[in-house]
Amino acid sequence: xxxxxxxxxxxxxxxxxxxxxxxxxxxxxxxxxxxxxxxxxxxxxxxxxxxxxxxxxxxxxxxxxxxxxxxxxxxxxxxxxxxxxxxxxxxxxxxxxxxxxxxxxxxxxxxxxxxxxxxxxxxxxxxxxxxxxxxxxxxxxxxxxxxxxxxxxxxxxxxxxxxxxxxxxxxxxxxxxxxxxxxxxxxxxxxxxxxxxxxxxxxxxxxxxxxxxxx
Amino acid sequence: xxxxxxxxxxxxxxxxxxxxxxxxxxxxxxxxxxxxxxxxxxxxxxxxxxxxxxxxxxxxxxxxxxxxxxxxxxxxxxxxxxxxxxxxxxxxxxxxxxxxxxxxxxxxxxxxxxxxxxxxxxxxxxxxxxxxxxxxxxxxxxxxxxxxxxxxxxxxxxxxxxxxxxxxxxxxxxxxxxxxxxxxxxxxxxxxxxxxxxxxxxxxxxxxxxxxxxx
Numbered sequence: 233x234x235x236x237x238x239x240x241x242x243x244x245x246x247x248x249x250x251x252x253x254x255x256x257x258x259x260x261x262x263x264x265x266x267x268x269x270x271x272x273x274x275x276x277x278x279x280x281x282x283x284x285x286x287x288x289x290x291x292x293x294x295x296x297x298x299x300x301x302x303x304x305x306x307x308x309x310x311x312x313x314x315x316x317x318x319x320x321x322x323x324x325x326x327x328x329x330x331x332x333x334x335x336x337x338x339x340x341x342x343x344x345x346x347x348x349x350x351x352x353x354x355x356x357x358x359x360x361x362x363x364x365x366x367x368x369x370x371x372x373x374x375x376x377x378x379x380x381x382x383x384x385x386x387x388x389x390x391x392x393x394x395x396x397x398x399x400x401x402x403x404x405x406x407x408x409x410x411x412x413x414x415x416x417x418x419x420x421x422x423x424x425x426x427x428x429x430x431x432x433x434x435x436x437x438x439x440x441x442x443x444x445x446x447x
Numbered sequence: 448x449x450x451x452x453x454x455x456x457x458x459x460x461x462x463x464x465x466x467x468x469x470x471x472x473x474x475x476x477x478x479x480x481x482x483x484x485x486x487x488x489x490x491x492x493x494x495x496x497x498x499x500x501x502x503x504x505x506x507x508x509x510x511x512x513x514x515x516x517x518x519x520x521x522x523x524x525x526x527x528x529x530x531x532x533x534x535x536x537x538x539x540x541x542x543x544x545x546x547x548x549x550x551x552x553x554x555x556x557x558x559x560x561x562x563x564x565x566x567x568x569x570x571x572x573x574x575x576x577x578x579x580x581x582x583x584x585x586x587x588x589x590x591x592x593x594x595x596x597x598x599x600x601x602x603x604x605x606x607x608x609x610x611x612x613x614x615x616x617x618x619x620x621x622x623x624x625x626x627x628x629x630x631x632x633x634x635x636x637x638x639x640x641x642x643x644x645x646x647x648x649x650x651x652x653x654x655x656x657x658x659x660x661x662x
């Protein structure tokens with residue numbers, strides 16, 4: 233059965249973004265440090281159109297696995313474009329993923345503001361206004377038997393956890409303390425997990441968990 | 448040079464204790480789950496007076512290493528006894544470590560309320576009222592060239608981090624989301640870390656970091 237999986241980079245103190253997020257600095261102050269481990273990898277460069285460059289190894293293998301798994305993506309409005317109000321007022325209404333976003337599959341964006349589907353390259357952004365369960369059902373239907381990936385941000389992750397939708401959760405823990413920002417777990421998410429796998433490198437620790445459902 | 452080291456068990460969502468701590472349940476609701484990984488280990492049982500029983504393996508090796516390193520311990524008042532007011536009002540003024548606490552070395556307890564040193568078995572509890580830096584200096588002097596271990600709780604850890612005293616930090620991440628309680632990092636601790644080692648088992652992930660000091 234297809235799974236709902238989360239892969240997310242987080243600081244040791246639990247932040248997925250630093251404080252004072254803006255359209256120019258969507259990850260907030262210091263937030264880019266959470267993703268430094270990924271930028272030099274061959275897999276990441278390929279997914280952004282740069283072939284034959286970058287590092288290989290355990291981190292790269294893991295990103296390849298992560299990119300290959302899903303048939304659809306679920307994300308929050310801020311992760312699509314950074315805005316919070318209506319699309320008419322949003323200078324980033326086309327998102328910040330460029331003309332050829334790296335997804336190449338349907339991406340379901342959870343938002344309060346309806347709009348038409350946006351197709352950019354091989355990626356279609358479908359905007360869902362009736363809640364996380366509906367967005368997940370639509371994503372699962374679109375995934376063609378493959379898994380659905382939750383891309384973030386924190387609010388969507390928390391909604392998935394609270395609704396009991398998440399099957400697997402992989403955190404990429406960056407060796408940094410941000411001290412402030414957006415917490416991955418903001419209180420209220422409860423449950424047992426099972427460690428599935430740990431992969432470590434000098435720059436990041438990847439821990440993959442299964443969410444244990446009560447019988 | 449002797450180091451100030453922290454070893455602490457934490458939930459994936461960053462709590463070192465659950466909500467609603469009492470003298471009867473000092474780790475709060477659900478907090479015992481953070482320590483389940485340690486109770487069955489041979490090293491832990493030996494340190495509590497039970498010889499020749501318990502599990503061996505990577506988790507056990509790690510606890511042995513952790514027990515062998517320090518020459519003195521630094522802890523907060525709540526970790527000593529759970530109380531917050533004066534010692535006269537505290538039904539747990541002897542602490543909850545029993546007649547033969549498992550330390551067998553000087554333990555410096557950071558508190559607002561002065562009192563005489565308490566000797567129980569091979570452990571002496573020295574109560575320090577003039578702040579974390581003084582407590583650390585006294586502990587280092589007492590450690591005889593060995594390291595000083597910060598035992599917790601969260602408040603003492605945060606004070607050590609903010610004062611730039613901590614050299615190494617090892618988290619034992621339990622596969623559970625508590626959803627509420629006492630956070631290890633409560634905001635305001637900032638800095639870069641370096642991953643020194645990752646040890647994983649089915650029940651816990653141990654990640655050891657060095658605190659990077661700015662040149």
